[in-house]
Amino acid sequence: DIQLTQSPSFLSASVGDRVTITCRASQGISSYLAWYQQKPGKAPKLLIYAASTLQSGVPSRFSGSGSGTEFTLTISSLQPEDFATYYCQQLRDFGQGTRLEIK
């Protein structure tokens, strides 16, 4: 089984900050990697798929990159509504999540 490990698990940042979340796979994987944002009590929301393709309607401050075993989600300038938990997913496996909180 492929394990996806996100780092950090917890991140404290301020509005306007640039933040990066990393997703590492236990072995080389395809670029079929997706990123989701989840807010409390809500279903996950697809942000990025195929490692770097922005889902329709998602703000351009979100971007994804990577290949092989390391992928990143970057938020270029944090907005108040971005504070949430983020998950990576490769095909059907999910990372453990990264909780992004306001500093």
Next chain:
Amino acid sequence: QVQLQESGPGLVKPSGTLSLTCAVSGGSISSSNWWSWVRQPPGKGLEWIGEIYHSGSTNYNPSLKSRVTISVDKSKNQFSLKLSSVTAADTAVYYCARGGAIFGVVIKGFDPWGQGTLVTVSS
């Protein structure tokens, strides 16, 4: 736009069978996508349970495979989940989601998702 809605009992007794249905609206379940179930225990992360194609082909999480059955009803444009021999560890919010596929491979992520339904396993 496609919308998904889960339904089913919110309380299941230990050793019983959890049964949920996901109704698909605004689109056809016979489109070239996979249809998945994902769960999230309270305060924890996401766990993929399994998926089905409109043809009836299924894939299951190996850790749950012995207890899971996913089926599709094209006439009602819905798909269903059955999880048997449940314990308290199966208490979770259960989501259904569409896996965007190209040539049968889910490369476009899961979107949309249903709102989720909390299922509690308790006597």
